[in-house]
Amino acid sequence: MTEIKTFNTKNAAQPVGPYSQAVIAGPHIFVSGQIPADASGKLVEGSIADKTTASCEGVKNILEGAGSSISRVVKVTVFLTTMDNFAEMNGVYEKYFTHKPSRSCVAVKELPKGVPVEIECMALTGSG
Known part of the structure; x- marks a missing residue:
């Protein structure tokens, strides 16, 4: 039976509800949706690009803390409150x-928290 364990790092915003930053199950890491907040939980101000950067940094920091990396991501889901922000997010x-x-x-x-973007992903464990 595959062991399932929760993972949290102080290098990304802490969960605001009853969930973990990530769950490690066998060779997979499931990263919870990351909103544009810094490690202290403060929402990032600025453009969609700034906010997408913050969300990606949260994902990156969680993966690295769990011993993996962003290059090991196999599936990403991006949530936007309007597709008007798609091109800037994509950049x-x-x-x-x-x-x-x-x-x-x-x-x-x-x-x-009224944010315009959230990013979650699934990755493989290990550094590659």
């Missing part, structure tokens, strides 16, 4: 996910 996204993992991007009515 930042492609700098982080250069290996082009599979991805879904959906527009949703709203996100936690």
